[in-house]
Amino acid sequence: xxxxxxxxxxxxxxxxxxxxxxxxxxxxxxxxxxxxxxxxxxxxxxxxxxxxxxxxxxxxxxxxxxxxxxxxxxxxxxxxxxxxxxxxxxxxxxxxxxxxxxxxxxxxxxxxxxxxxxxxxxxxxxxxxxxxxxxxxxxxxxxxxxxxxxxxxxxxxxxxxxxxxxxxxxxxxxxxxxxxxxxxxxxxxxxxxxxxxxxxxxxxxxxxxxxxxxxxxxxxxxxxxxxxxxxxxxxxxxxxxxxxxxxxxx
Amino acid sequence: xxxxxxxxxxxxxxxxxxxxxxxxxxxxxxxxxxxxxxxxxxxxxxxxxxxxxxxxxxxxxxxxxxxxxxxxxxxxxxxxxxxxxxxxxxxxxxxxxxxxxxxxxxxxxxxxxxxxxxxxxxxxxxxxxxxxxxxxxxxxxxxxxxxxxxx
Numbered sequence: 001x002x003x004x005x006x007x008x009x010x011x012x013x014x015x016x017x018x019x020x021x022x023x024x025x026x027x028x029x030x031x032x033x034x035x036x037x038x039x040x041x042x043x044x045x046x047x048x049x050x051x052x053x054x055x056x057x058x059x060x061x062x063x064x065x066x067x068x069x070x071x072x073x074x075x076x077x078x079x080x081x082x083x084x085x086x087x088x089x090x091x092x093x094x095x096x097x098x099x100x101x102x103x104x105x106x107x108x109x110x111x112x113x114x115x116x117x118x119x120x121x122x123x124x125x126x127x128x129x130x131x132x133x134x135x136x137x138x139x140x141x142x143x144x145x146x147x148x149x150x151x152x153x154x155x156x157x158x159x160x161x162x163x164x165x166x167x168x169x170x171x172x173x174x175x176x177x178x179x180x181x182x183x184x185x186x187x188x189x190x191x192x193x194x195x196x197x198x199x200x201x202x203x204x205x206x207x208x209x210x211x212x213x214x215x216x217x218x219x220x221x222x223x224x225x226x227x228x229x230x231x232x233x234x235x236x237x238x239x240x241x242x243x244x245x246x247x248x249x250x
Numbered sequence: 251x252x253x254x255x256x257x258x259x260x261x262x263x264x265x266x267x268x269x270x271x272x273x274x275x276x277x278x279x280x281x282x283x284x285x286x287x288x289x290x291x292x293x294x295x296x297x298x299x300x301x302x303x304x305x306x307x308x309x310x311x312x313x314x315x316x317x318x319x320x321x322x323x324x325x326x327x328x329x330x331x332x333x334x335x336x337x338x339x340x341x342x343x344x345x346x347x348x349x350x351x352x353x354x355x356x357x358x359x360x361x362x363x364x365x366x367x368x369x370x371x372x373x374x375x376x377x378x379x380x381x382x383x384x385x386x387x388x389x390x391x392x393x394x395x396x397x398x399x400x401x
Contacts, residue, residue, distance in 0.1 A: 003254045008261050015265045022269075023276045042286055042294075057371045059364045061333055068337045069303045083370050109369045116370035141289035151293035187300040199304050200333040202326075202364055203375070 040190045045145040046211040047184050048239040049198075050221050051120055053246070055205035058083060058118035062197035062206065063103045069185060069196035076171045077101040078182040079122035079197055085114040086248050094248040119242075119249050120206060122197070123148065123169040123182035124230065127237025131161035131170065140179070146211070146239060147186060152178045166231050167238075184208060304332045305342035313347070317396060324397030334360055334395065357389035 058081055066072060066079045081102030086094040095114075099106065102118075109116055125148050132140050132148060139154035140161055155178040162170045162179060173180045185195035189208060193199070198206050209218025221227075221243070228245040229238040242249075280290040310331040311318050321327060332338055334355055341350040358380075367377040378384075384392075392400060 003258050005254060005257070008254065008258045011258075012261045012265045015269065019269050019272050023272060026273075026276050054372055057364055057375050058368065061363070065304060065332075065337070070300070085370070105363055105366070106368060106370065108367065114369075117372075118370055138288060141287060141293070143289075143294065144286055149293065149297050151290055152296065153293070154290070183297050186294075186297045188302055188304075190298050191302070193302065193304075193306050196304050196337075199306060199330050202329045202333045204328055 042144050044212055045189075047125065047146045047189060048209050048211050048218060048241060049122070049125075049184070049195075050207050050209060050218055050227070050241045050243065052205045052225075053117055053119060053242060053244040055203040056081070056118040056120055057203055057205075058102060058106045059202060060102045060105050061200045061202060062120060063101050065196040065200040066182075067103070069188075070183070072180075073174060075100075076173070076180075077103075078169075078180070079120060081106075082119045082121060083109075083116065084119060084246065084248060085109060085111055085116045086246070087111075087114050091248065115246075117246065119245075120197075121167065121169070121230075122240060123184075124167055124236065124238035124240040125182075125184060127239065128235065130164040130166060130234075130236060134160040134164040136160065147184055148181075149183055149186065150179055150181065152176065152180075155179050166234050166236065302339050302343075303337040305337075305339040307331055309342045310338070313342075320394075320396040324399065326396060326398060357393075357395060358386070361389040361393075361395070 060081060062079050063077060063081060066077075067074075070078055072078055079101075080098055082096050082098045083102075083106050084094050084096055095111075097106075102120075106118075125146060127142070127146070129140075129142060129148050132142055136158065137154050137156055139151045139156070140148060141151065142148055157172055157177040157179065159172060159179075162172065165181075170179055170181045172178070185193075185197075185208075188195055195206075195208050198204075198208050207218065207221070209221070210216045211218060222241060225243045227241040227243050229236075229241060230245075231238070231250065280292065282291045283289070285291045286294065307318075307330045314331075318331070321329070321331075335352050336355070338352055341347050341352055344350055362380045365377055365380075367379045371377055389395070
């Protein structure tokens with residue numbers, strides 16, 4: 001048996017060349033993923049939401065619309081409305097209520113003298129999201145177009161992200177035992193529609209905007225108004241921008 | 251030259267190991283992983299695959315331009331059709347829209363959701379205490395919901 005060093009090298013090189021071919025063949029066998037929205041270019045969008053506290057009337061249309069659009073089980077919320085009631089002084093302890101998430105509206109306040117307003121809440125789709133950082137299986141991820149989504153086929157239902165979310169936006173779906181949350185109605189906005197909550201808001205208190213589209217009115221809104229995000233000190237890169245947000249809101 | 255034989259065996263072992271690793275990786279990693287980021291691209295499609303339940307104002311306008319015209323001439327111009335009439339994708343996007351005909355909402359329930367007086371509502375927003383205002387009478391006996399000024 002006479003094997004030269006040259007033989008060794010050429011034989012191993014041949015084997016290595018065959019490997020990607022085998023990989024490509026396997027890819028072909030399993031089939032590539034299909035594009036549902038071929039017109040939607042993921043790199044050309046970056047979504048954010050604006051919420052005008054001065055316009056919210058607490059009617060609960062968004063909560064009902066969201067539940068219907070996204071099949072949210074009773075008692076769980078992808079979006080909900082909170083009512084803040086703050087006495088003039090001392091103002092450290094605002095009373096916050098959200099009966100059934102604001103789904104059925106709000107009863108008249110028993111303390112009509114207090115400063116009072118509604119705050120709609122939903123997933124902030126953080127650019128540096130704590131929920132993505134804690135997921136042990138990579139089931140929660142940030143997309144190029146600025147959304148935080150859940151891969152339900154990976155989710156173990158371990159609840160780490162539910163605890164990590166500083167805004168309380170996540171819940172475990174009792175039917176599947178996987179996590180669920182607002183997706184900015186990705187199935188709608190990728191078709192060119194607005195979200196269910198924005199569609200049904202009677203006072204246009206909420207608007208979804210595309211930050212990568214220079215013609216989107218969101219730029220005007222952000223330029224002309226004083227806007228804030230919730231818990232800015234946590235540096236989550238939240239993308240739900242609130243206009244006229246009171247300092248008491250957490 | 252006989253020393254080369256054990257080199258070959260070692261190389262073959264390494265090559266086999268690398269091929270085994272690459273094949274396992276190929277099977278374990280979902281197709282297209284990393285295309286858009288560190289996740290399975292099919293997960294995006296899973297989210298997008300959800301059917302819509304609200305058809306959108308543009309869809310309503312196609313068949314009901316008269317109602318929309320009335321709506322746009324009044325104070326409710328900025329209110330979308332489905333904000334009051336509910337999700338209508340089953341009606342609007344169906345082959346036979348008459349199969350899922352929308353039910354007219356009860357104005358005594360519908361109107362007060364927005365217009366019942368509440369101290370937390372913005373002061374500028376028109377509000378009434380419905381019990382004093384109409385005494386249980388249906389709102390639409392005086393107001394037209396699409397153009398809510400008095401008849």
